[in-house]
Amino acid sequence: MTPFPAVSTAPVAGIGPGAARALTAEFARHNAATTALVIGADHASAVVAAAIESLLPGDRLTLVPGERSTADLLRDHITGLGSWIADRVRIVDTLAEADPADVVVVGEPQTGTAEDVRAVLDGLSKYLTDGAVVSVATPAVPGRTGGAAAELFRQSALFGVGSDLVVRNSPPMRVHKLRFTTADTAVAATLAPAYRPSSVPVTRTMHIDSNGVAAAGIALGLAAVARRARPQSRLWLIPALAAAPIAAFFRDPERDVPTDPTAVVAASDGRVLSVERMHDERFGPGEFLRIAVFLSVLDVHVNRTPVAGRVTDYFVEDGGYANAMTAAAEHNVAAYTVLDTDHGTVVVAQRTGLIARRIVQRTPVGTLVARGERMGLIRFGSRTDVYLPADRADAEVTVGDRVLGAASVIARWR
Numbered sequence: 001m002t003p004f005p006a007v008s009t010a011p012v013a014g015i016g017p018g019a020a021r022a023l024t025a026e027f028a029r030h031n032a033a034t035t036a037l038v039i040g041a042d043h044a045s046a047v048v049a050a051a052i053e054s055l056l057p058g059d060r061l062t063l064v065p066g067e068r069s070t071a072d073l074l075r076d077h078i079t080g081l082g083s084w085i086a087d088r089v090r091i092v093d094t095l096a097e098a099d100p101a102d103v104v105v106v107g108e109p110q111t112g113t114a115e116d117v118r119a120v121l122d123g124l125s126k127y128l129t130d131g132a133v134v135s136v137a138t139p140a141v142p143g144r145t146g147g148a149a150a151e152l153f154r155q156s157a158l159f160g161v162g163s164d165l166v167v168r169n170s171p172p173m174r175v176h177k178l179r180f181t182t183a184d185t186a187v188a189a190t191l192a193p194a195y196r197p198s199s200v201p202v203t204r205t206m207h208i209d210s211n212g213v214a215a216a217g218i219a220l221g222l223a224a225v226a227r228r229a230r231p232q233s234r235l236w237l238i239p240a241l242a243a244a245p246i247a248a249f250f251r252d253p254e255r256d257v258p259t260d261p262t263a264v265v266a267a268s269d270g271r272v273l274s275v276e277r278m279h280d281e282r283f284g285p286g287e288f289l290r291i292a293v294f295l296s297v298l299d300v301h302v303n304r305t306p307v308a309g310r311v312t313d314y315f316v317e318d319g320g321y322a323n324a325m326t327a328a329a330e331h332n333v334a335a336y337t338v339l340d341t342d343h344g345t346v347v348v349a350q351r352t353g354l355i356a357r358r359i360v361q362r363t364p365v366g367t368l369v370a371r372g373e374r375m376g377l378i379r380f381g382s383r384t385d386v387y388l389p390a391d392r393a394d395a396e397v398t399v400g401d402r403v404l405g406a407a408s409v410i411a412r413w414r
Contacts (some may be wrong), residue, residue, distance in 0.1 A: 013107060018197060019137055019166040019173040022044035024054055025195040026133045026162075027103040027372065032190040033058030037101035037127060040066030040108040043077040047107040052081065055088055062090045062098050062244060066108055081082050100129045106136040109173060114151035121155065121178070131183030133161060139167055140174040152176045161367040164197045165210075185340050188308035192408075193257070193373035198362065199302075205254045209302055209377060211360065212250020219243040249380070252302045255406040257372035264393060264411040266370055266403040267306050267348050268384040269299040272410075273325065275395045280387065283338065283347050287390040291410050293403060294325050294383050297355065302377045304406040305369045306386050307346050309339035314365055324353030324383040335359045337375065342412050347387035349374070355380040372406035386410065 015023065024047065027036040034054075039370050041048050041063040051061055063078075065071050074091045074301075104124055110117055124134055138149045155178055156163050162177035173195075199207040223240035226233070257265060270293040278290055295301060316335045322328035333352045338345065350359045361376040363369055378384075395409045397403060405411060 001026045005314075009264070015044065015047055015137060015173060016166075016169045017046045017105070019169045019175060020050040021109070021195060022164045022166050022173075022175040022197050023105050023135045023137055024050040024103075025164075026059075026135055027051060027059075028054035029103070029192045030059075030190065030192050031056070031192060032187070033060075034103065035060045035062070035099070035101040035129070036103040036105065037064070037098055037220060038105045038107045039064045039095060039124075040106060041074060042066055042069040042107065043073045045067075045107060047105065048074075048077075050079075051105065052085055052089070055085065057088075060088060060090065062092060063094055064095050064098060068093055068108075072113065082218065094183065095123075095127070098127055100127050100132070102129050102132050104128060104132060104134045107136070110138045110148040110152065111145045112135055112148050114147035116391060117148045117151040117155070121358045125180070129189065130181050131179065131303060134178045134180070135175060137173045137175045140159075140172040153398045155185045159366070162194065162362075163365065166197045166390055178234075179366050180285070182368070183310060185368075186342060187367040188310055188370060189261070189342065191308065191368060191370040191373075193370045194214055196362070196374055199252045199374065207252040207254070208247055208252040209252050211377065212377070215236070215250065216243040216247040219246055248270070249297070249301065250377070251300055252374070253300060255304075255404065257370075257406050258409055260409070260412075262413045263409045264306050264386070264388060264413065265304065266293060266405050266410050267341050267375075267386050268293055268295055268301070268303050268378075268403075268405045268406040270295040270384070270403060272397050272403060273383065274399060275397065277390050279328050280347075282336075283387060284345050286344075288347075288387040288392040289393050289395060289411065290387050291395060292383060292385045295378065297380055300405060301379065301382070302405065303348070303350060303375050303384060305339070305363070305371060305373045306348065306410070307339065307341050308371045309341035309346060311363050311365050311367045311368060311369065312340045313338035314361060314363075316359070317334065319352075321352055321354060321357065324351060329353065329383060333359070333378075337359050337363060339369070343392045344389040345387075346389075347385075348352070349385040349387070350376065350378050351383040351385065352378065353380075353382040
């Protein structure tokens with residue numbers, strides 16, 4: 001029997017609750033019956049706790065002990081949690097006893113060499129169902145890994161369907177989610193929006209995007225430098241007072257996504273600029289229904305996916321920076337995310353504007369996305385366009401209507 005390549009034993013702090021939640025997020029978001037496998041499971045680890053917390057009635061979870069635990073300790077721990085959990089969790093002595101799973105989590109951070117990481121991923125291949133996701137973490141601190149971090153970034157560039165930086169861990173962790181075979185598009189409709197550490201909670205219903213945290217931090221840093229350099233001047237008040245509105249621009253509220261399966265939701269907050277039928281050969285020969293929404297600087301700028309589907313393409317087209325409310329904005333810089341859905345091809349275009357110069361997109365090709373899931377943002381005013389198959393969808397909004405991303409229904413499938 002060939003053992004699973006061991007996780008490096010180099011001294012490194014463990015995975016805390018935030019990183020554990022990111023590692024197990026793919027398991028947690030499945031509403032349909034799902035199988036998960038945690039390798040290197042420690043009975044006292046946050047990863048095992050997060051995986052157990054994600055269990056739904058139809059789910060099955062398999063735990064393989066790591067170097068810091070044993071199968072007996074895991075069995076005692078699971079038994080102590082009650083029969084409901086014990087009936088859904090299987091503990092095996094070695095990986096060879098495990099069955100293939102839909103989600104595979106490597107429960108200990110990778111700190112070895114690039115060759116070690118490749119051996120780990122190769123060893124997992126026969127434990128993956130079609131479209132399965134492998135979730136693995138590595139310290140996000142220079143010098144703390146012997147090539148593992150670089151190799152996981154390379155693997156992520158080829159097979160990644162998500163990468164999360166968890167700063168609130170000691171040390172900070174980078175969580176990579178990899179999919180080596182194509183996922184079934186129909187599965188997307190059973191998913192809940194993914195947990196993303198890039199959205200920092202402020203209250204129960206309000207988050208701030210990590211871009212906003214960084215920008216506000218820079219403003220406060222400039223204020224501190226100015227105060228120190230010129231203590232008699234009040235110039236430091238300018239960046240200090242700007243920090244709050246900068247953070248507010250990147251606000252990211254929780255939204256209740258409509259449960260109606262025929263609903264297509266808005267990709268952003270804003271005002272509807274146009275509702276029109278058109279052809280665009282870049283996305284196929286058929287006619288599309290395009291709904292364009294303008295975002296002012298006062299709107300929430302986090303973008304959401306309007307429908308559930310699988311990301312099949314992403315590309316950026318160069319252009320200008322005309323006012324997003326004008327016809328000239330058709331030729332602005334734009335990022336296009338193409339989705340394969342049960343109803344055909346759907347496209348979300350993130351367009352720059354007169355002030356907006358930066359597009360952030362966080363859903364790599366191959367990712368399964370739920371309806372209303374966060375997909376990125378556009379900085380400082382812009383426009384989002386949603387393209388739907390015209391013969392399968394009817395618009396529910398008209399020019400001038402105000403919409404909320406993920407909450408407002410802009411169209412319905414026939």
